Amino acid sequence: MKVTSCLLVVLYLLTIYVTRIDVRSILQNSIDQLVSNSFDDDKLNLMHSSISSYRHRLEHSTKFQALRWSLRKLKNDELCEFCDLMVPVIRILIETNRTSHLDDVLLFICKEYKKIEQNVCIGAVHEYKDAVLETITTSPLNNKGLCAIAFQCEPQFDFPLLKWNVTLPDKPKPQPKPPQPPSPESPKLTVLHLSDIHIDFAYKPGSSADCPEPLCCRAGQPAPNQTGAGFWGDYRSCDIPYWTAEGLLKRIVEIENIDFIYYTGDLPPHNVWNQSRSDQLYSIRTINQLLTELFPNKTFYSAVGNHEAAPCNMYPTPNIRSDNISWLYEVLADNWIKLGLSADTRESILQGAFYTTIVRPGLRLISLNMNYCAQENFWLFINSTDPLNQLQWFIQWLQYAEDHEEKVHIIGHHPPNSCLTAFSWNYYKIVNRYENTIAGQFFGHIHADEFTVFYDEIDQKRPVSIAYIGPSVTTYSHLNPGYRIFTIDGNYPGSSYWVLDHRTVIMNLTATNLYNQTIFLDEYNARDAYEMKYLFPNDWNDLIERLQNDIDGPLMSLIYKYSRKSQSIDCDHDCRRALLCKLKSARFEDPHACDSIPPF
Numbered sequence: 333m334k335v336t337s338c339l340l341v342v343l344y345l346l347t348i349y350v351t352r353i354d355v356r357s358i359l360q361n362s363i364d365q366l367v368s369n370s371f372d373d374d375k376l377n378l379m380h381s382s383i384s385s386y387r388h389r390l391e392h393s394t395k396f397q398a399l400r401w402s403l404r405k406l407k408n409d410e411l412c413e414f415c416d417l418m419v420p421v422i423r424i425l426i427e428t429n430r431t432s433h434l435d436d437v438l439l440f441i442c443k444e445y446k447k448i449e450q451n452v453c454i455g456a457v458h459e460y461k462d463a464v465l466e467t468i469t470t471s472p473l474n475n476k477g478l479c480a481i482a483f484q485c486e487p488q489f490d491f492p493l494l495k496w497n498v499t500l501p502d503k504p505k506p507q508p509k510p511p512q513p514p515s516p517e518s519p520k521l522t523v524l525h526l527s528d529i530h531i532d533f534a535y536k537p538g539s540s541a542d543c544p545e546p547l548c549c550r551a552g553q554p555a556p557n558q559t560g561a562g563f564w565g566d567y568r569s570c571d572i573p574y575w576t577a578e579g580l581l582k583r584i585v586e587i588e589n590i591d592f593i594y595y596t597g598d599l600p601p602h603n604v605w606n607q608s609r610s611d612q613l614y615s616i617r618t619i620n621q622l623l624t625e626l627f628p629n630k631t632f633y634s635a636v637g638n639h640e641a642a643p644c645n646m647y648p649t650p651n652i653r654s655d656n657i658s659w660l661y662e663v664l665a666d667n668w669i670k671l672g673l674s675a676d677t678r679e680s681i682l683q684g685a686f687y688t689t690i691v692r693p694g695l696r697l698i699s700l701n702m703n704y705c706a707q708e709n710f711w712l713f714i715n716s717t718d719p720l721n722q723l724q725w726f727i728q729w730l731q732y733a734e735d736h737e738e739k740v741h742i743i744g745h746h747p748p749n750s751c752l753t754a755f756s757w758n759y760y761k762i763v764n765r766y767e768n769t770i771a772g773q774f775f776g777h778i779h780a781d782e783f784t785v786f787y788d789e790i791d792q793k794r795p796v797s798i799a800y801i802g803p804s805v806t807t808y809s810h811l812n813p814g815y816r817i818f819t820i821d822g823n824y825p826g827s828s829y830w831v832l833d834h835r836t837v838i839m840n841l842t843a844t845n846l847y848n849q850t851i852f853l854d855e856y857n858a859r860d861a862y863e864m865k866y867l868f869p870n871d872w873n874d875l876i877e878r879l880q881n882d883i884d885g886p887l888m889s890l891i892y893k894y895s896r897k898s899q900s901i902d903c904d905h906d907c908r909r910a911l912l913c914k915l916k917s918a919r920f921e922d923p924h925a926c927d928s929i930p931p932f
């Protein structure tokens with residue numbers, strides 16, 4: 333039975349590694365035979381040969397993102413056909429107690445898919461098998477539902493099990509009051525946003541930066557015609573060494589004058605196929621220790637990333653008996669309080685790693701645990717309905733803030749448009765309801781520097797809010813390391829606490845490696861670079877309209893360049909269109925969000 337899970341893990345890995353699998357090349361009759369009742373050696377051989385027939389069509393995933401962006405075509409037909417084929421086969425094997433055959437199939441796939449390094453395959457199987465097995469056997473979703481959620485093969489809205497609604501209080505929504513610019517001499521707050529540090533403690537300068545595993549720069553000799561891993565980091569599939577993160581943080585201490593810090597998770601490196609709980613805790617403790625030393629008197633407002641768990645992404649909800657995430661939340665509570673959070677957040681952190689606290693008079697912070705929204709968290713396949721009642725809790729606090737005339741900043745790891753559909757749409761609805769109260773939203777996870785605009789749910793035109801998606805500290809992958817400084821209206825009686833401007837600083841990794849010393853660059857200031865009057869929702873919408881009117885023009889080039897932290901400038905028309913669409917889609921699977929973007 334264990335092996336059933338492995339197949340799903342392999343499928344999961346395929347999404348990372350593979351852009352195309354031409355499943356249609358499998359003969360239809362071989363599929364029919366595979367799902368027929370009996371499995372003898374001949375049929376297994378047939379399956380083996382079917383699988384090997386498209387082995388050579390696999391391509392490496394360097395263009396994976398671009399492909400997904402391209403025309404917002406999230407669905408990978410080939411992968412979906414593969415999923416539709418394999419899940420029933422697995423189920424039949426489970427039902428007929430023939431799971432021993434799955435051993436053969438799995439080992440075969442591990443061997444055949446040369447793109448997946450053998451140790452990665454075995455490691456991933458080892459890490460994920462229990463969770464995936466329990467998920468498959470316990471999930472009330474049918475085969476199509478599982479494929480829909482895992483690979484976006486069908487709209488999630490087609491599955492009643494995946495639909496749910498939060499309940500908003502009876503209090504009617506107040507008249508929208510868009511933010512107004514403060515007087516120029518009013519006080520400002522300066523907030524540092526740090527995200528996705530991903531230090532690789534095993535980083536080895538000079539090692540192979542182009543390897544079969546998802547994370548390189550840790551071992552092996554570079555191929556004869558290739559350069560080895562740079563001393564300070566590498567643009568290829570590598571996280572950053574400790575000293576590079578330290579260099580970036582020291583620069584912040586020296587140059588920036590900040591009031592407090594939003595710190596949105598993902599501390600461990602990307603060797604996700606081989607991470608233990610103690611590895612994750614080592615990353616968390618070591619990085620947070622460094623931060624406490626470098627910023628002794630600053631408060632960090634923390635949010636938890638997907639990489640803090642072991643295995644990565646797997647955040648069990650309380651109804652999952654076989655797994656328990658307390659080992660992580662206890663350490664996070666200690667660490668986050670050491671980093672300045674008020675001790676009364678502990679109880680809340682221990683329960684779900686989300687909490688609320690007051691930052692300044694009239695400014696409430698809400699830190700969400702977005703792992704309970706993420707499709708990569710397989711535990712949600714069993715029950716994705718408002719896990720831990722987090723959104724309902726969120727509403728209560730927003731209502732409290734509205735009643736007490738507080739403004740709210742939201743921090744979290746995954747941006748809400750990358751959540752499961754129902755979560756994402758409920759979140760959008762909540763932002764709509766509390767548009768007067770929510771003054772800022774700050775996320776990470778995607779490593780690129782982006783933003784996304786929320787519109788009026790009904791008219792779909794009036795912008796109501798904006799979420800900033802901050803740049804990563806890690807280079808993973810093809811990015812320069814970076815950080816973000818926000819200028820915020822406050823702190824004085826009646827402050828709006830809206831973001832007035834932001835500035836992004838990057839480390840030029842090419843120059844840093846070339847001259848063997850950290851070299852930084854003030855990359856851009858939002859208002860200057862994009863010629864914006866303010867940074868209110870209207871101004872962002874105005875920017876989007878300018879972009880829409882000139883998709884192939886220089887402003888869109890700039891947006892793309894900065895999204896890649898000045899490390900890449902090539903983005904063709906489809907790529908631009910897809911990026912623009914992301915800026916307009918604050919909720920997942922919104923079929924009409926991008927209707928206004930001209931196709932050509």
Ligand SMILES: *[C@@H]1O[C@H](CO)[C@@H](O)[C@H](O)[C@H]1NC(C)=O
Nearest residue numbers: 333425426427428429430431
């Ligand atoms: C499969 O095995 C279990 C116990 O190992 C047994 O209870 C069940 O009846 C078997 N099912 C079939 C279809 O043979």
Ligand SMILES: *[C@@H]1O[C@H](CO)[C@@H](O)[C@H](O)[C@H]1NC(C)=O
Nearest residue numbers: 451452454455456605606607
């Ligand atoms: C995982 O890492 C350990 C060392 O930390 C190593 O001994 C082991 O072989 C690795 N396992 C796999 C599957 O790579």
Ligand SMILES: *[C@@H]1O[C@H](CO)[C@@H](O)[C@H](O)[C@H]1NC(C)=O
Nearest residue numbers: 492493494495496497498754
């Ligand atoms: C959620 O709300 C929408 C509209 O408000 C309604 O159409 C839908 O049936 C509700 N879904 C559930 C599962 O309650």
Ligand SMILES: *[C@@H]1O[C@H](CO)[C@@H](O)[C@H](O)[C@H]1NC(C)=O
Nearest residue numbers: 542553554555556557558559
């Ligand atoms: C050298 O690089 C080329 C492509 O740049 C590649 O085709 C070739 O296999 C490489 N040679 C070796 C020995 O790795």
Ligand SMILES: *[C@@H]1O[C@H](CO)[C@@H](O)[C@H](O)[C@H]1NC(C)=O
Nearest residue numbers: 585624625626627628629630
């Ligand atoms: C931190 O605060 C303490 C007391 O609040 C003060 O004595 C100390 O000098 C401060 N340290 C720095 C680096 O600002």
Ligand SMILES: *[C@@H]1O[C@H](CO)[C@@H](O)[C@H](O)[C@H]1NC(C)=O
Nearest residue numbers: 649650651652653656657658
């Ligand atoms: C997880 O473990 C903690 C103690 O380590 C316990 O208090 C808690 O009830 C457990 N949670 C679940 C869902 O079993």
Ligand SMILES: *[C@@H]1O[C@H](CO)[C@@H](O)[C@H](O)[C@H]1NC(C)=O
Nearest residue numbers: 472715716717718719720721
């Ligand atoms: C899923 O969890 C919610 C509460 O978190 C509960 O109300 C619902 O009944 C659960 N659904 C299933 C199918 O167990």
Ligand SMILES: *[C@@H]1O[C@H](CO)[C@@H](O)[C@H](O)[C@H]1NC(C)=O
Nearest residue numbers: 840841842843846853898899
């Ligand atoms: C980074 O430095 C390299 C080498 O000095 C230079 O060619 C490149 O233009 C710089 N990149 C940026 C974004 O300034």
Ligand SMILES: *[C@@H]1O[C@H](CO)[C@@H](O)[C@H](O)[C@H]1NC(C)=O
Nearest residue numbers: 537563564575845847848849
């Ligand atoms: C770069 O500088 C580090 C110290 O900062 C040193 O250890 C390393 O050897 C230097 N590398 C080169 C190629 O000079």
Ligand SMILES: [Zn+2]
Nearest residue numbers: 528530598777
């Ligand atoms: Zn990350």
Ligand SMILES: [Zn+2]
Nearest residue numbers: 598637638777
């Ligand atoms: Zn992440």
